[in-house]
Amino acid sequence: MNNQSPTGSNEFVSAKLKLMEERCRKNRLSLTVQRRAILENLSSRTDHPTADQIYASIQDRITGVSRTTVYRVLETFVQLGLAQKISNPEAKARFDADTSKHHHASCLVCEKVIDIDARQLPDIDLGSVDLGGFKVFDCSVVAVGLCSDCSSMDTAYRSIKFN
Amino acid sequence: MNNQSPTGSNEFVSAKLKLMEERCRKNRLSLTVQRRAILENLSSRTDHPTADQIYASIQDRITGVSRTTVYRVLETFVQLGLAQKISNPEAKARFDADTSKHHHASCLVCEKVIDIDARQLPDIDLGSVDLGGFKVFDCSVVAVGLCSDCSSMDTAYRSIKFN
DNA sequence: GTTAATGCAAAGCATTTGCACACGT
DNA sequence: ACGTGTGCAAATGCTTTGCATTAAC
Numbered sequence A, B: 001m002n003n004q005s006p007t008g009s010n011e012f013v014s015a016k017l018k019l020m021e022e023r024c025r026k027n028r029l030s031l032t033v034q035r036r037a038i039l040e041n042l043s044s045r046t047d048h049p050t051a052d053q054i055y056a057s058i059q060d061r062i063t064g065v066s067r068t069t070v071y072r073v074l075e076t077f078v079q080l081g082l083a084q085k086i087s088n089p090e091a092k093a094r095f096d097a098d099t100s101k102h103h104h105a106s107c108l109v110c111e112k113v114i115d116i117d118a119r120q121l122p123d124i125d126l127g128s129v130d131l132g133g134f135k136v137f138d139c140s141v142v143a144v145g146l147c148s149d150c151s152s153m154d155t156a157y158r159s160i161k162f163n
Numbered sequence C: 001g002t003t004a005a006t007g008c009a010a011a012g013c014a015t016t017t018g019c020a021c022a023c024g025t
Numbered sequence D: 001a002c003g004t005g006t007g008c009a010a011a012t013g014c015t016t017t018g019c020a021t022t023a024a025c
Helices: A008-024 A033-044 A051-058 A067-079 A154-159 B010-026 B032-045 B053-057 B066-078 B153-159
Strands: A084-086 A094-096 A101-107 A113-117 A136-148 B084-086 B094-096 B102-107 B115-117 B135-146
Touching: A033 A067, A051 A067, A067 A094, A084 B084, A101 B135, A154 B102, B010 B066, B032 B053, B032 B066, B053 B066, B066 B094
Parallel strands: A101 A136, B102 B135
Antiparallel strands: A084 A094, A101 A113, A136 B135, B084 B094, B102 B115
């Protein structure tokens, strides 16, 4: 993360929890321990986890949470605008509690996804682009390549077999 | 598609097949009927199909092709730089025979992915952006929203449950 | 002939669904 | 109490793997 975005900080987590309570109340959804635990976990990390990664890191809590619930709750959060599924080239969904405008870089080897601060790039203006009637809700840049850990390892090049 | 890009045209398909033959020879890979059929199918369409969609549209050929082979061959094409997996928010891989610089818009309802001509947007320059050692191979814009078909249907709004 | 590719069946992950029970309001 | 949410188990969807057979060079 860059030093300007609060994603993952304690303040971000508690603000996010407050927002969830507000949105849940507005939509008559229950404030369950599971929802709190899942949102707390997702918003305290910056690694854009899969549903299963979130499940793995909270299942050992006192209460226990089922995998099914993690999938269902994350879907609810997306509908409520509390989280988003981020675009990546792999065949699995990754989630992000930071719904503000920013971009991502996805590692082809370890599949890690890092954030790119939107302020480091000019705004993308799709207003004057012909999209044939497509209504854009959101757009962002996705970079693919090798993260610093993977590019410093020989193993990184195992996946690049041909030329 | 826009009228400047040749993706999907007969010329594009045959040029792509020639390129595949060249790359396969260079890497001592066999020129099989399956590889030809899969590349021909992928490069003649502009809808960014999943592996399964390609399988569905070629399995009724004389020879028959197995699903496994489609998955394996597509992976090979990506390694050879003949195709790319495109970033999208859904939990499945989508392929594109157009490896030139362009962008995508992904429909949240029908999951259709349409192309956005790179010339309609300013270049994205990640050269001066701090990525913490991440090595970028490629980057593009991904828009999410509703395609023209889905935004004209009431059903499109079924997925937007909350506020 | 040798090496690489395919097909089948089975396994492995990722995700969703049906239904009974438990919890939040 | 009422309606919603959860957990379990099973089903489904997407993708990969092992191994014997077949095809390409």
